[in-house]
Amino acid sequence: MARRGSYRDRAVVVRTYDFAEADRVVVLLTREHGVVRAVARGVRRAKSRFGSRVQLFVDLDVLLYPGANLATLSGADTVHFYGSGIIEDYERYTAACAILEIAEGLAHADPDPRLYEAVVDALARMQHSPEPVLELDAFALTVMRVSGWAPQLFACAQCNAPGPHHSFHPASGGAVCSHCRPPGSFDVDPEVLHLMWLLSEGHRGMVLGAARAHPEYLHQIHRLTVSHLRWHAEVRLPSLAIFDRG
Ligand SMILES: [Zn+2]
Incomplete structure (x- = not known):
């Protein structure tokens, strides 16, 4: 269920860094909103709802909720993973x-x-x-x-x-x-x-x-x-x- 003010977009992950205890900041190049920095809460926990989807070279369908400094990544579905052929070379x-x-x-x-x-x-x-x-x-x-x-x-x-x-x-x-x-x-x-x-x-x-x-x-x-x-x-x-x- 999308929260009020949230929006969907397509995005590639361009960079990630760990944040707080179990979170990660994901820097996304979105199709319609430019670069968006978003927190993926709990992404580093074993049972994260994001699984391993939030990683480099992945094209995502994202649901974002805007924030003052960081947006919140509310949802992320993989559209395509481009890493195979790249990450091993x-x-x-x-x-x-x-x-x-x-x-x-x-x-x-x-x-x-x-x-x-x-x-x-x-x-x-x-x-x-x-x-x-x-x-x-x-x-x-x-x-x-x-x-x-x-x-x-x-x-x-x-x-x-x-x-x-x-x-x-x-x-x-x-x-x-x-x-x-x-x-x-x-x-x-x-x-x-x-x-x-x-x-x-x-x-x-x-x-x-x-x-x-x-x-x-x-x-x-x-x-x-x-x-x-x-x-x-x-x-x-x-x-x-x-x-x-x-
Ligand atoms: Zn000249």
């Missing part, structure tokens, strides 16, 4: 954790159902992904576009001169021409920017094919994507540090 697990961190970090603005949908989509793909870091980059490029600050990948971000260009500068907004190129820009192979564009459009297969022939492209795609994300999101993304390979 270190690279997928770390990339999936980074996806959740990015989602939480970007969710502070107006709630946008597209963010929730991008997370669910990315977790589903991650379960079988042959290139977890590329899947993470595809997610980051997608949500940057949703947020309105996707990198420019063809025309110069400063003067709009058509590309392809050989430099990338996150603070300028992405690709930059040789005239606008500020100090500290990355030197890039224009093919890498083209692959990032394909990735942001959902063409993973083409990107994977190119990356098999040129494995260094994967590293460059990740470096540029993360640099752009870090510059514009201003959020701490500890899981991403695992993939920083110089």
